[in-house]
């Protein structure tokens with residue numbers, strides 16, 4: 001770790017720069033570099049979920065060329081909260097740059113297993129930060145200010161430099177009744193506003209929604225109806241980091257005489273972490289293991305599970321096509337999807353819901369009905385305006401949103417007249433510079449997206465970077481399947497095309513064995529799995545990857561194509 005300020009030969013600079021490396025004008029990959037003179041800190045380090053069209057890609061991380069080129073100046077990575085779009089890229093980034101990571105205890109607890117999976121436990125220093133306990137990083141005086149969000153222990157950062165203070169909000173809403181009673185610290189925000197803030201960087205996600213976002217507590221009413229009224233089992237799918245939601249479900253399960261089972265790797269891992277930290281209260285006697293579920297009458301079962309986005313191999317998606325080991329849907333069961341559908345996932349989610357109905361379940365999802373089954377973690381227009389009014393900055397930069405959201409946030413700020421100097425519209429890569437004269441955009445750094453394949457959602461597999469250099473090394477294989485949409489049978493033997501892999505015409509036996517792997521995979525799948533292209537493609541991809549790895553030692557990118565005939 002380099003803590004020197006670069007020696008005496010470099011003249012001190014009095015410029016402050018903000019460089020969004022991701023998250024502005026796009027959904028996800030939140031990452032912002034702030035520099036004062038020669039020192040740099042990075043706020044958040046997130047991923048983006050790919051849309052289903054990006055075959056063979058599980059997550060997308062920001063291109064960190066700029067960080068790599070400036071790694072000697074990086075003093076710290078500071079996390080606002082533990083959502084994937086803020087911490088998911090940590091292991092990939094820390095593989096290349098070296099810096100201590102600051103976060104709240106819960107945020108760091110979510111980051112720790114990610115680093116461990118990448119063998120970075122020893123290499124990375126995690127430092128806890130707490131509200132009202134400011135600390136120094138190089139020339140930055142940093143204070144963590146508690147805000148409410150759909151995840152616990154979220155907050156804004158006040159970054160004070162000789163040029164002034166920056167408030168970076170992270171994701172927030174002003175929830176007056178959070179499940180853990182820890183409300184947003186409006187006083188500290190107002191104090192900074194009173195003292196004078198140079199620039200506000202604020203969450204723009206829900207600027208489109210008028211009014212105020214309901215409290216996390218609002219879903220309790222709907223979940224009470226379901227827990228109390230369902231004649232069979234109750235399955236609730238939500239994000240595994242939503243501790244408010246998990247606490248509500250836990251409390252309701254106990255009240256309605258249902259045992260509770262957590263299913264799905266991230267659900268089990270995160271609920272364990274939160275229980276150990278005392279941030280999720282679940283009595284031991286309430287819990288039941290998945291293999292014991294069938295011993296209980298359906299009326300006494302509740303399950304919290306992963307799969308709210310219809311991810312092909314997630315617990316709920318498997319249950320929907322009746323390929324889960326422990327749970328088989330029966331009439332009378334009720335399924336609640338207590339999450340928003342991330343744009344791009346609608347098709348997979350609605351297909352999953354169709355399967356669940358077909359098996360006899362009643363499905364509750366976010367369809368606008370009241371009381372709500374899900375509430376957003378992001379503040380609506382009035383809350384975003386309240387933030388602007390509390391801070392009343394000289395400069396305002398809308399962040400965390402696609403271009404139209406940033407634009408509308410800018411318009412809202414103009415109407416409020418809460419910004420004394422200027423509102424600046426930035427996009428990822430733009431360099432914004434402040435000095436005693438003012439603020440201006442001074443150029444661009446290279447940004448972009450890097451696609452990564454981490455195997456399946458529920459299994460831990462060796463992490464494979466699918467960047468160009470790896471495609472260059474191992475190539476691409478495209479198996480093509482013609483499936484009869486009525487019978488679910490293969491119409492013709494699968495074809496296999498490759499580029500940059502072993503020339504397949506020279507190894508007919510490899511082509512034939514790969515065909516057999518595909519045929520066996522299709523044979524072993526039931527007709528619903530086959531008709532669900534996401535599932536069958538994922539299964540073929542996994543099976544072929546193992547096969548090629550074993551036979552050739554190569555790991556080409558595998559992109560199955562299904563033709564419906």
Ligand SMILES: [Zn+2]
Pocket residue numbers: 081083149151171377
């Ligand atoms: Zn968030």
Ligand SMILES: [Zn+2]
Pocket residue numbers: 030083085086171400
């Ligand atoms: Zn976010």
